Amino acid sequence: MEVRREKLRALAPLDEPKPPAELRIRQLRARDLLRGDLSAEELERYAEESVVTTRLEQMLAWGRANSVFPATFGLACCAIEMMSIVSPRYDVARFGAENMRASPRQADLLILSGRVSIKMAPVVRRIYDQMLEPKWVISMGACSSSGGMFGNYAVVQGADKFMPVDIHVPGCPPRPEALIYGFNKLQRKILGNPDPGWRRRYNAEGTEEWAHGAGAPTPEERSAYQAAREAVLTAERGA
Amino acid sequence: MPDAAGLELIAQELNEVAPGSVSGTYHEHGQACLIVSPERVLDVLRWLRDTPGQEYRFLASLHGADYLPARPRFGVLYELLNMPRVERIRVRAALDDPGEGSLPEIDSCVELFPTAEFHEREVYDFFGIVFRGHPDLRRILLPEDYVGWPLRRDFPIGGEPVIFTRDEPSVPRWFE
Numbered sequence: 001m002e003v004r005r006e007k008l009r010a011l012a013p014l015d016e017p018k019p020p021a022e023l024r025i026r027q028l029r030a031r032d033l034l035r036g037d038l039s040a041e042e043l044e045r046y047a048e049e050s051v052v053t054t055r056l057e058q059m060l061a062w063g064r065a066n067s068v069f070p071a072t073f074g075l076a077c078c079a080i081e082m083m084s085i086v087s088p089r090y091d092v093a094r095f096g097a098e099n100m101r102a103s104p105r106q107a108d109l110l111i112l113s114g115r116v117s118i119k120m121a122p123v124v125r126r127i128y129d130q131m132l133e134p135k136w137v138i139s140m141g142a143c144s145s146s147g148g149m150f151g152n153y154a155v156v157q158g159a160d161k162f163m164p165v166d167i168h169v170p171g172c173p174p175r176p177e178a179l180i181y182g183f184n185k186l187q188r189k190i191l192g193n194p195d196p197g198w199r200r201r202y203n204a205e206g207t208e209e210w211a212h213g214a215g216a217p218t219p220e221e222r223s224a225y226q227a228a229r230e231a232v233l234t235a236e237r238g239a
Numbered sequence: 240m241p242d243a244a245g246l247e248l249i250a251q252e253l254n255e256v257a258p259g260s261v262s263g264t265y266h267e268h269g270q271a272c273l274i275v276s277p278e279r280v281l282d283v284l285r286w287l288r289d290t291p292g293q294e295y296r297f298l299a300s301l302h303g304a305d306y307l308p309a310r311p312r313f314g315v316l317y318e319l320l321n322m323p324r325v326e327r328i329r330v331r332a333a334l335d336d337p338g339e340g341s342l343p344e345i346d347s348c349v350e351l352f353p354t355a356e357f358h359e360r361e362v363y364d365f366f367g368i369v370f371r372g373h374p375d376l377r378r379i380l381l382p383e384d385y386v387g388w389p390l391r392r393d394f395p396i397g398g399e400p401v402i403f404t405r406d407e408p409s410v411p412r413w414f415e
Binding site for chain 2: 118119151152153154
């Protein structure tokens with residue numbers, strides 16, 4: 001395989017220092033803008049050069065996609081490969097997901113790294129429910145996607161039977177590169193579909209569970225909640 | 240490890256002390272095994288534990304087995320160990336399948352060997368063999384609401400058919 005060795009300077013032409021005179025001109029123009037001294041033509045040119053317009057949703061999605069916090073949660077042998085994606089050799093920090101959170105309350109990505117036994121399934125589901133929205137799930141490896149080699153009495157045949165899964169990464173176990181590729185796919189998904197709610201993604205609206213301590217909601221509360229939800233949804237659809 | 244002759248001596252003595260307790264022996268791969276009837280298993284274990292000269296005081300393991308086409312169908316195996324002599328002997332209680340709707344039963348040996356409590360719960364969990372006199376016979380590894388005895392040979396293996404597209408031309412919609 002041919003190894004390409006390029007000069008660092010050639011890789012980063014944007015970091016080429018500008019001539020000092022040009023920098024001074026830009027500084028003066030910025031000062032004039034703040035003072036309100038720019039004429040209409042100059043103001044227009046300044047805006048074209050230095051302002052990017054976007055939609056708020058897209059900007060939020062961009063931020064979310066590039067700052068994903070996975071939960072520190074290993075199920076089986078795939079967890080070893082999952083741990084190594086944060087190592088310097090694979091370095092998922094390049095994509096902004098190096099910060100593994102030990103609490104599901106602070107995480108927004110759950111990586112199912114290994115087989116889910118029928119005794120573990122309620123636990124996994126509870127951890128998923130404890131995560132705050134927006135949240136995503138990567139099913140890593142054959143076992144959590146389909147049961148894998150464990151076609152027996154003890155293992156759930158695919159974690160998507162009891163929870164929504166966004167990305168399935170095949171492999172037994174997948175190499176860390178494969179997991180990072182799956183994570184990149186998830187980033188695409190987050191970017192392309194800025195809607196943060198998994199219930200809308202999976203057509204599961206109205207399946208919200210209620211806290212045990214608060215007691216079951218009265219019919220009035222439930223209908224009020226549904227009405228508010230409908231209002232939000234219709235407003236978003238109309239917009 | 241009692242050799243084959245020593246095993247026969249043990250069996251003979253046991254049949255004198257508890258008539259009809261030992262129905263067979265075998266000695267394979269250097270392992271000695273007594274096949275006993277489930278009614279007398281406690282007598283056998285107590286004799287092996289307490290008799291001077293035997294003194295198998297340590298129950299190393301207790302497990303179940305299902306020999307489905309064979310009769311009697313189930314086995315409960317006790318692995319006994321004499322620590323000073325480092326001698327092992329296996330006791331196999333052969334249980335018949337009582338048929339649909341009822342579970343095979345055997346006496347619990349928790350009184351003799353307290354360690355058997357969890358072992359017997361595990362055998363109950365996977366084979367559905369009831370130990371009479373066990374202080375707390377519940378499932379131990381599987382979820383408590385699990386239905387069935389998964390290590391029996393007639394338990395379905397489980398899993399699901401994998402939907403391969405290559406099977407579609409020969410058997411259309413086969414997975415339904």
